[in-house]
Amino acid sequence: MSVTAPLGFRAAGIAAGIKKRQGPPDPANDSRDLALVVNDGPSRAAAGVFTRNRVKAAPVLWSAQVVEGGLVRAVVLNSGGANACTGPAGFQDTHATAEKVAEVLQDSAGEIVVCSTGLIGERLPMDPLLAGIDTAAAQLSRDGGVAAADAIRTTDTVSKIAFRRGEGYMVGGMAKGAGMLAPALATMLSVLTTDADLTSRELDEVLRRAVSVTFDRLDADGCMSTNDTVLLLASAASGVRPDLAEFERKVTEVCADLCRQLLVDAEGASKAIAIEVVGAASVEDAVDVGRTVSRSNLLKCALHGEDPNWGRVLSAVGTTDAEFEPDRLNVAINGIWICRGGAAGDDRSKVDLRPRDVTITIDLSAGPHSATIHTTDLTAAYVHENSAYSS
Amino acid sequence: MSVTAPLGFRAAGIAAGIKKRQGPPDPANDSRDLALVVNDGPSRAAAGVFTRNRVKAAPVLWSAQVVEGGLVRAVVLNSGGANACTGPAGFQDTHATAEKVAEVLQDSAGEIVVCSTGLIGERLPMDPLLAGIDTAAAQLSRDGGVAAADAIRTTDTVSKIAFRRGEGYMVGGMAKGAGMLAPALATMLSVLTTDADLTSRELDEVLRRAVSVTFDRLDADGCMSTNDTVLLLASAASGVRPDLAEFERKVTEVCADLCRQLLVDAEGASKAIAIEVVGAASVEDAVDVGRTVSRSNLLKCALHGEDPNWGRVLSAVGTTDAEFEPDRLNVAINGIWICRGGAAGDDRSKVDLRPRDVTITIDLSAGPHSATIHTTDLTAAYVHENSAYSS
Structure with a gap:
């Protein structure tokens, strides 16, 4: 179910050829490395929480500005490269990624969030990435949530998805991260969605409180990443204005469920x-x-x-x-x-x-x-x- | 050479039967676990630096008080048990240990420092420990420094000793510690000695500065112990009042030398x-x-x-x-x-x-x-x- 459990969302997860391979691309066998999550509305209210690491990846610098505006049309996520410590050129790569998604959706790049995860310090292969956005856009569907969750895995051995049903609405989510789970999120990417109707400000307050008692209290190895991002997007497609306290409980439950999955799949852990x-x-x-x-x-x-x-x-x-x-x-x-x-x-x-x-x-x-x-x-x-x- | 390199010091290291064994005691083969270092003067000026951990072992609580007085006649050290988190009874064990050393030296327990290292949370076996003090006292000698350094080892694979020659005086030292090296010393015990003539206050200032750039900058695994102790004892047996800056350089060099040995012998390290x-x-x-x-x-x-x-x-x-x-x-x-x-x-x-x-x-x-x-x-x-x- 994942991010497409609530109404108003489509998603896709495809193999763009970003992850390093031996030999030539082989679409039948290469693993997924690009995910797209689109909010078809009617609302596109959103909130986000980002790493507190002062060395921030280019997509974090970009996406924090987008979320500041309170509106998010789509999120594009890639594994296979963190685009961190890549200088001004890396920031341009993130910008170009957002522009490409805006183009295929005929929307504004200022409402496109970008998330990346993988090795720090290397540029992303932009040709396969941009071509992959076309492929992903063509595959967007109401049941693409599971493929999207699969595409953001790095060393995760399984995809992490969760959802909870509220009074007339749904909260869904996906997450990745198995190594750098720390102080306050750490190469931990998570996208939460809901078809309830809430303002950006309400989403922001709920998300911060939910994260502070879930992702913020997960500390697998004490290392804080440059790329951590948790997003909450609301489509309002259910038409339901939720009770805020109940909504916060549901969001917190989805976060806690995802955290539990991250913990159990943490690199090399036996306890x-x-x-x-x-x-x-x-x-x-x-x-x-x-x-x-x-x-x-x-x-x-x-x-x-x-x-x-x-x-x-x-x-x-x-x-x-x-x-x-x-x-x-x-x-x-x-x-x-x-x-x-x-x-x-x-x-x-x-x-x-x-x-x-x-x-x-x-x-x-x-x-x-x-x-x-x-x-x-x-x-x-x-x-x-x-x-x-x-x- | 170790702690007996400078004049005015005797030491011993013996197997008292404190370390856990299979089968009955076997003095010929059991490893050493009790060390005694005695300052025969004429001065007994001393300084010490202790763990900043708020959970302090009984010997640290005792020895910090002794060092406060500025005079130390002898240091008794055991491996095989940290005597930490042992409650009031553990403190009484430390007190009894100091009293026993005072008795065999016909001196005051208020000038006897006690150091322990090993497992936290278990009482020390006092019968073999007190009997061992008699044995150690009988073996005190001017060349007992190496045996003393051997007796304080826990998981250390080798003894750590060092010395430097100043203008008419010597600085010697021994140390143990291979696992919990951290923030500010961590199950790290070290005794430094000199036959130079300095006041307790001078020793304190020199020791704090030397430790701050040596032991304090060693961080093998981030864990701070309950028992860390670094001591500096001065016998004045050389009769030399050293240049303070030169003396600080020598003490710092001995500390740095011991640190290097600790680092190379750290548990399981390959770099x-x-x-x-x-x-x-x-x-x-x-x-x-x-x-x-x-x-x-x-x-x-x-x-x-x-x-x-x-x-x-x-x-x-x-x-x-x-x-x-x-x-x-x-x-x-x-x-x-x-x-x-x-x-x-x-x-x-x-x-x-x-x-x-x-x-x-x-x-x-x-x-x-x-x-x-x-x-x-x-x-x-x-x-x-x-x-x-x-x-």
Whole structure:
């Protein structure tokens, strides 16, 4: 269902020949690398959230300006190249891409969002890319959402799609990203769509809140990408003005669903780890502690080895500025409170770390707030995947 | 030579049976796990720097108080257990250890520093530890420095010792630490000694400055330990009041020498990476950028795979608050400027990443300041070593 689950959207995903190949192009076997998502309206209200990395890819610089205007007719996304750190020429490539989509749709380039993902520092092959836009436009359809989700994969082993039904409207979405999931999105591209009727401002508020508790709390390897983008497009094709609180719940659910899929497919991971921080003096403290613990390579290795090494949890907590007293920290791993009052608690042999899902609960004993950060373990497979080839 | 290179110091390193063993104790084969370093004076001036982790091990809490007094008679160090996160009982164990050393030396426990390293969260086996202090005291000698350096090893494959000769005096030292080298020392223990004549205040100033440009700029895996300690003891046995600037140079050289040894022996590392940040608006900016880049798992994997992936350098630089413009960033790897003006520069195939030593130079084009951070690559061997057993 993906981005075409809501009314008013068409999509396509095709093999344009952007991804590196051995030998000549072979349309029958080459993998998809170009996606197009078109909003046929009647509304084209939109919002977007972009990477906070100060080194931003050309498509991010372009698309942030487009989204500023509040209206998006279409999104063109490519895998096979990030178009980041490519200088003024790279920006021109993005501009030309938007112009080409505008031309085939007979619309304005100022309402075309561009997203790219792949290797940093190399120019995109513009001839196949521009030709691919013609091909994709010809294949646009109401059931093209799945092909579009497939086309934006890089090292993702599966496509990520989700949808939720609201009161008379739908919210759909797709996402990619398996490596650089971090601080605040990281080479993570996601397009969400809805046929509900909302203003750009409403979409912006809903999207920011939804992202802050979902994509922003996913931290697979602590690396923040140059290309992260999350978009929310509304066609109003259902004619329904939704209840805003319910709409936000649906959008948040779709984001959370996509995040879960990203986490499970993260490069080389063998565990999906939830770091649940409770008893915090503030949500900020809870997020800070969760994020810091999620970035401890030593802890991530221990969990990979199914060793309930709570000492590595405490030593990571101790590097934060959050409010807590060391001798009031409690830690549970998969429900067993193996650290109480900053020292050894229940018998560590009771902890069963064999399941893929691991929950670490950290009680700061400092207040009523909580937050959960999702991460993965650190494995030899992660090292292999990220050292054996450029990405 | 180690800590007994300067006059006025005796040391010993013995197998007390603290490290976990299969089967009964076997003094002939069990590895050393207890070290004693004694300052016979005439001075016992001393200074120390401790972990900034807020979760501090019992020996750190104790020893920081001792060093506050400015006088240290002896240092007792054990491997085989960190005595961290062990509650009030763990603190009593540290206190009992200091009392025991004071008893055998017929001195005051208030001038005995205790250092521990090993697994967090478990109590130390006090019977063998206290008995070991008797054994160690009986073996104290002017050439015991090497045995002491051996006894503090955990996963270190070799002992780390160094010394430098000043004008009429010596500076010696030993260190251990192979895994948690980080932000500011991390399960890194080091004892430096000198027979020069200096006050505690002079030693403190010299040590802080030396550590800030050596141990503080070593960041193997971003994890900060609960037990880090660097000590500097002065016996004044040479009778020489050194030139302070020269003395600081010698101490810094010994620290840098030990750091280099720690880096080369870091768990599972196959590369020794220097991240040299130049053109920074301030030293703080340079250190911030170097440290952030040194913690990019993606970059560390790429270097392990001998892939000159400068895009991963830029994407890490972009997450800092340092002063720079993205389109004025230049990056060289092993002397080849593969990124100029934020985009691709010289041919990446010219970069030779086969040697163990790798230098990444990052030019921020924002000012005259610079700093170098030392780190390692991320390897399957690191993952194995940190997932296969508790440490």
